Amino acid sequence: MPAKKLPAEHGLRTDAAPRSSGLSVVDRIKEYILLNRLAPGDPMPTENELSEQLAVSRSRVREAMKTLSALDIVEVRHGYGTYVGRLSLTAMVESLAFRGMLDAQDDQDVMADLIDVRQLVETGLADVIVERTTPEVLASMRQLTRAMHEKAARGEGFLAEDREFHLLLMRVTGNALAVQLTGAFWDVHAIALGALPGTTDLAQTADAHVAVLDAIEAADSGLLRTAIVRHYAPIRDRMGSRTGTGSGAGANHGDARSTHGK
Amino acid sequence: MPAKKLPAEHGLRTDAAPRSSGLSVVDRIKEYILLNRLAPGDPMPTENELSEQLAVSRSRVREAMKTLSALDIVEVRHGYGTYVGRLSLTAMVESLAFRGMLDAQDDQDVMADLIDVRQLVETGLADVIVERTTPEVLASMRQLTRAMHEKAARGEGFLAEDREFHLLLMRVTGNALAVQLTGAFWDVHAIALGALPGTTDLAQTADAHVAVLDAIEAADSGLLRTAIVRHYAPIRDRMGSRTGTGSGAGANHGDARSTHGK
DNA sequence: CCGTATTTGTGCGTATGTATC
DNA sequence: AGATACATACGCACAAATACG
Numbered sequence: 001m002p003a004k005k006l007p008a009e010h011g012l013r014t015d016a017a018p019r020s021s022g023l024s025v026v027d028r029i030k031e032y033i034l035l036n037r038l039a040p041g042d043p044m045p046t047e048n049e050l051s052e053q054l055a056v057s058r059s060r061v062r063e064a065m066k067t068l069s070a071l072d073i074v075e076v077r078h079g080y081g082t083y084v085g086r087l088s089l090t091a092m093v094e095s096l097a098f099r100g101m102l103d104a105q106d107d108q109d110v111m112a113d114l115i116d117v118r119q120l121v122e123t124g125l126a127d128v129i130v131e132r133t134t135p136e137v138l139a140s141m142r143q144l145t146r147a148m149h150e151k152a153a154r155g156e157g158f159l160a161e162d163r164e165f166h167l168l169l170m171r172v173t174g175n176a177l178a179v180q181l182t183g184a185f186w187d188v189h190a191i192a193l194g195a196l197p198g199t200t201d202l203a204q205t206a207d208a209h210v211a212v213l214d215a216i217e218a219a220d221s222g223l224l225r226t227a228i229v230r231h232y233a234p235i236r237d238r239m240g241s242r243t244g245t246g247s248g249a250g251a252n253h254g255d256a257r258s259t260h261g262k
Numbered sequence: 263m264p265a266k267k268l269p270a271e272h273g274l275r276t277d278a279a280p281r282s283s284g285l286s287v288v289d290r291i292k293e294y295i296l297l298n299r300l301a302p303g304d305p306m307p308t309e310n311e312l313s314e315q316l317a318v319s320r321s322r323v324r325e326a327m328k329t330l331s332a333l334d335i336v337e338v339r340h341g342y343g344t345y346v347g348r349l350s351l352t353a354m355v356e357s358l359a360f361r362g363m364l365d366a367q368d369d370q371d372v373m374a375d376l377i378d379v380r381q382l383v384e385t386g387l388a389d390v391i392v393e394r395t396t397p398e399v400l401a402s403m404r405q406l407t408r409a410m411h412e413k414a415a416r417g418e419g420f421l422a423e424d425r426e427f428h429l430l431l432m433r434v435t436g437n438a439l440a441v442q443l444t445g446a447f448w449d450v451h452a453i454a455l456g457a458l459p460g461t462t463d464l465a466q467t468a469d470a471h472v473a474v475l476d477a478i479e480a481a482d483s484g485l486l487r488t489a490i491v492r493h494y495a496p497i498r499d500r501m502g503s504r505t506g507t508g509s510g511a512g513a514n515h516g517d518a519r520s521t522h523g524k
Numbered sequence: 525c526c527g528t529a530t531t532t533g534t535g536c537g538t539a540t541g542t543a544t545c
Numbered sequence: 546a547g548a549t550a551c552a553t554a555c556g557c558a559c560a561a562a563t564a565c566g
Contacts, residue, residue, distance in 0.1 A: 030360060033364075034363055034364070037365075039364070039365070040364075046530080046531060046532085047531075047532070048531080056554085056555085057554065057555045057556065058555090058556080058557095059321060059554070059555065059556080060553090060554065060555080062325060062532085062533085063324060063325055063328045063553095063554095064328075065532095066325045066326075066328040066329045066332075067328045067329065067331075067332040069329075070328075070329040070332035070333055070353070071332055071353055071356050071357045071360070072357060073356075073357065073360055076532070076533095077531090077532080077562090077563080078531080078532055078533065078561075078562055078563075079530080079531055079532055079533085079561065079562030079563040079564085080530090080531065080532075080562075080563050080564075081530090081531065081532080081563095082531090082532080087357055087358075087360065087361040087364070088357075089354055089357065089358075091332070091333055091353035091354060091356075091357055092351055092353060092354040092357075094333050094335075094353075095333045095334060095335065095349055095350075095351065095353055095354075096349075096351075096439075098292060098333070098335055098349065099349040101292075101296055102295070102296070102301070102302075102349070103301070109438065110438075110439065113437045113438055113439035113440065114439060116437055116439075116440075117383070117437065117439055117440060117443070120382070120383060120386040120387065120440075121379070121382060121383070121386075123386065124382040124383075124385065124386040125382065175375045175378055175379065176371065176372070176375055177358075177372065177375035177376060177378075177379050178375065178378075178379055178382075181379065308550085308551065308552085309551085309552070310551085318534080318535085319534060319535040319536065320535085320536080321533095321534065321535065321536080322533085322534065322535080324552090324553090325533095325534095338552075339543085339551095339552085340541085340542065340543075340551085340552060340553075341541075341542035341543040341544085341550085341551055341552055341553085342542085342543055342544075342550090342551070342552080343550090343551070343552085344551095344552085
């Protein structure tokens, strides 16, 4: 079955010595973006142009594009074009979410760790939050909690509001990475949440968010920390309810502990 | 987007369009891993087998594999085979590292945020660290600092030791996600570090690590927090040296602030 | 509203390099 | 060293989606 034959021909690649030798196609496309000072949203050359400029086949360019789009370095729109991506953390979301699905036990572990880290970041930034939250953003957060309560009364659930709430909380700190991480972790959490048994007390959850806002308004970072810890408590209970987790109250310092044992 | 006009079966695919239609090839391969209960390290079918089982072409399987390997969901070994991946956070490393390179100014912001989050996680887990660090791991960490000092004396640098140090610090908490995040952030940091001007005082950095260990040995979580903050201080100075950053000392509580203004 | 151009998506045959036995 | 199995790579033809005249 091996039709070995016709030596030359199929590829008239005279030499095609890859100028930027050693570098993979992925790296060379990255290099292209850097060299041309492209920013997120800027249009990329077409696959054909790239395959010509880089002197590789379009299949190769396409595979590189697949890798890059998985990392959100480029964004591909079918039948339209390719653009520089937003560099979000969607890749981590995919990876973590799939990791959780692989094994139920691992899922529990990952989720518990996830909650701990989320709480850790938020409590750790409590001082900055009370310091920098403006009345305007506080007002919009109040708005969100009102929407939560309304939906809770209708037994509806308020995932979108919850996500936006935590995102706003991080945004006031000015730390873009914290915002991205929070969004990513929230997404992972939401994906794995459906697989969890039981239900959350909607009204109680909404109240927990109000308590956070009250603490911010009172400019009491200690109170804010305990409010955040209390906010996560029911979620912990809903899952394996593992060890550790120095509950709330401690007030004074740290208190962002937990990190169940393995 | 209505109007779903009959796929039309362009190729000679008699019918194909089998069971899991609607799902992308990537999702169907994920599904395959889940359904067959494959664990990290387990071998995957060859691309030919997959393209047959999923009734799609090799190119499609190949591109899907590129996506999956970018997320570390599968791992391909040239000329050998494909295996289920370790689900690490390498994808996030790639994404964040590239983000840092995109723009010089933005680079500073990203790196500053990165340092803040790293410090946040470590100080936030200070209580758990002093509580759970065993004499054994403390000894291996001492070993690392000795190696640091030796290399510093030879003016050598000790990236590997530094990384391992911070990884051990997180490992004792039992939070696997924190370990992965720390490793990922460290990698991003190391990648972007080369682009920074100036040099670090090696001996001083090694001393900072010793101070961290001393605080752990003294079982003083407040001291540990300030030691961690001091450890990151020179790195902050080396970059833009932005605002915020409530330095150390505060001792009592929180103190993990910073998060420069934007 | 319809056609057409552009661009990405898909399929397939085949050639080449590489690792394992 | 040879054989085999596999991933890697190239090129082309066509399908599907989007934009624009």
